[in-house]
Amino acid sequence: MKEMNFAAVLAESLGEGRVLPSPPEWTKPPADLAEKCRRALYEVSDPEFLISLVDLGLIYGISADERSGEVAVRLTFTATACPCTDFIKWDIRERLLQLPEVSDVKVEEVWDPPWTTSRISDRGREILQDAGIAIIG
DSSP, X not given: OOOOOHHHHHHHHHOTTOOOOOOOOOSSOXXXXXXXXXXXXXXXXXXXXXXXXXXXXXXXXXEEOTTTOEEEEEEOOSOTTOTTHHHHHHHHHHHHTTSTTOOEEEEXXXXXXXXXXXXXXXXXXXXXXXXXXXXXO
């Protein structure tokens, strides 16, 4: 069975001229590898909307072993029937493996607590509002 070319899917999902908003500007360096990974995930977007997984509230936690470089990401989705789960997990791994300190990435899919719009960051709400998407709740 031929594997899906997720890099092509990424290029297609971003489309011509669509650009993910820049990550926030931080005043301090990351405290540890887990924080460095969280910051890197501001560069991974939801395929449907140009908003980072972090701003959308899909990242439930990140742990990292500083010595081995192994990273574990706890992630949820907006819906159980999300057709992009494999793509999003691939994109997370691809981005984090670009960090020289990261040797391996495991992505754990979690559903508790369930995702709601209340998990969207204030920055994420502004991004969605600027795109013409109203968030209720």
